[in-house]
Amino acid sequence: MSITPVIAIHGGAGTILRASMNPKLEADYRRALQDVLRAGAALLAGGASALDAVTEAVRLLEECALFNAGKGAVYTDAGTHEMDACVMDGATLAAGAVAGVTRVRNPVLAARAVMAHSGHVLMIGPAAQEFVARHGVELVAPDWFATPERHAQWLRARQQAGTGSGAVLLDHDAASLAAPLDPDSKFGTVGAVALDAHGHLAAATSTGGVTNKRVGRVGDSPIVGAGCYANHLVAVSTTGTGEMFMRAVTAHDVCALMEYAGLSLQAATQRVIMDKLPHIGGRGGLIAVDAQGQVALPFNTEGMYRGYARVGGEPVCAIYGADNADPSTAMLGPS
Ligand code: ASP
Numbered sequence: 038m039s040i041t042p043v044i045a046i047h048g049g050a051g052t053i054l055r056a057s058m059n060p061k062l063e064a065d066y067r068r069a070l071q072d073v074l075r076a077g078a079a080l081l082a083g084g085a086s087a088l089d090a091v092t093e094a095v096r097l098l099e100e101c102a103l104f105n106a107g108k109g110a111v112y113t114d115a116g117t118h119e120m121d122a123c124v125m126d127g128a129t130l131a132a133g134a135v136a137g138v139t140r141v142r143n144p145v146l147a148a149r150a151v152m153a154h155s156g157h158v159l160m161i162g163p164a165a166q167e168f169v170a171r172h173g174v175e176l177v178a179p180d181w182f183a184t185p186e187r188h189a190q191w192l193r194a195r196q197q198a199g200t201g202s203g204a205v206l207l208d209h210d211a212a213s214l215a216a217p218l219d220p221d222s223k224f225g226t227v228g229a230v231a232l233d234a235h236g237h238l239a240a241a242t243s244t245g246g247v248t249n250k251r252v253g254r255v256g257d258s259p260i261v262g263a264g265c266y267a268n269h270l271v272a273v274s275t276t277g278t279g280e281m282f283m284r285a286v287t288a289h290d291v292c293a294l295m296e297y298a299g300l301s302l303q304a305a306t307q308r309v310i311m312d313k314l315p316h317i318g319g320r321g322g323l324i325a326v327d328a329q330g331q332v333a334l335p336f337n338t339e340g341m342y343r344g345y346a347r348v349g350g351e352p353v354c355a356i357y358g359a360d361n362a363d364p365s366t367a368m369l370g371p372s
Pocket residue numbers: 049050207208225226244245246247255256257258275276277278279280321
C-alpha cells in the first residue's frame with residue numbers, strides 16, 4: 038500500500054472570534070498557514086523525512102511574527118522573551134528540546150541540534166544557547182524578538198489581569214482582554230506533525246509561552262510527552278494552558294489511548310481534548326497525524342489556527358470553531 042505523505046500545523050489556540058477579527062489580519066493568517074503547509078508538503082513530495090518537514094514548517098512559523106514563537110514571541114513579567122521548543126522523530130524516538138532560550142533565532146533548530154549532537158534530550162538557558170551556537174545555530178540580540186504589538190498586548194494583559202507575576206494568559210486570551218478583540222494582536226504557539234513516504238512520523242512544537250509568565254517558567258511545549266510526542270503510531274503537537282497539558286501528559290496520552298486502549302485517532306484526541314483536559318481546567322487543542330495518514334485537529338477553545346496538506350492536494354486551513362460547518366473542513370476540529 039502506497040503512503041500519501043501529509044503535514045498538519047497549528048498556530049495556537051484560544052479566544053479567536055470571527056466577529057472581532059479584522060479581514061486583512063484574517064487573510065494574513067490564512068495565507069501564512071497555507072504558505073507553510075505548501076512548503077512542508079513540497080518537502081515531503083520531494084522525499085524529505087517527516088522530521089525535516091516538521092522542523093522546516095516550525096522554522097517558517099517562527100519566522101512569521103504573526104505567531105507566538107521566535108520573532109513575535111510573547112513577553113515575560115520582566116518584559117523579556119524566553120522561548121521553548123521540542124522536536125521528536127517517531128521512527129527512532131529520538132528527541133531534542135530547549136527551554137528558556139533568549140537569543141536563539143529559531144528555537145526549533147536549537148532543539149534539532151540538541152537532538153543531533155548533545156546526547157541529551159533537554160537543555161536550558163545560556164548553556165543551551167552556547168552549545169547550539171557551536172553547532173551552527175544562529176543567535177540574535179534579545180530584542181530581536183520584540184514587536185510593538187506584543188508589547189502593547191503585554192501592557193494590556195498586566196493592566197487588565199492585574200500587574201505582576203501570577204497573572205498569566207494564553208496568548209489568544211490575552212488578545213481577548215481588549216474589547217473588542219484587539220485587531221492588531223499577534224499570537225500563537227506553533228507546531229507541526231507529519232507522515233512521510235516511508236511511513237515515519239515526527240512532531241515539533243515551539244513557543245514564547247504564555248503572556249506575562251514568570252521569568253524561568255517553562256510550559257508543556259518543550260516537554261516530551263506533554264507538548265510534543267511522536268512514535269510509530271502517531272505524532273502530536275499541542276497548544277494551550279501548559280500547566281494542565283503537563284499534568285495530563287497530553288501528547289503521550291493520545292499515543293497511550295491508541296496503543297493500549299485501541300482507540301482510533303479521532304476517539305483518542307477527542308477524549309483528551311474534550312473530556313480529560315476540561316476536567317482539570319485545561320484549555321487548548323492539538324494536531325495529530327497517525328501512521329495511516331489520518332489527521333485530527335481538535336480544540337476546546339473558540340478557535341485554533343490550524344490546517345493540513347496532503348502531497349498532491351491543496352492545503353486546508355481553518356481558524357474558528359464554526360469553520361467546521363464547511364464539510365471540506367470537517368476534520369478540522371470539534372464536532
Ligand atoms: N502551551 C504553551 C505554554 O504553556 C502556550 C500556548 O500553547 O499558547 O507555554
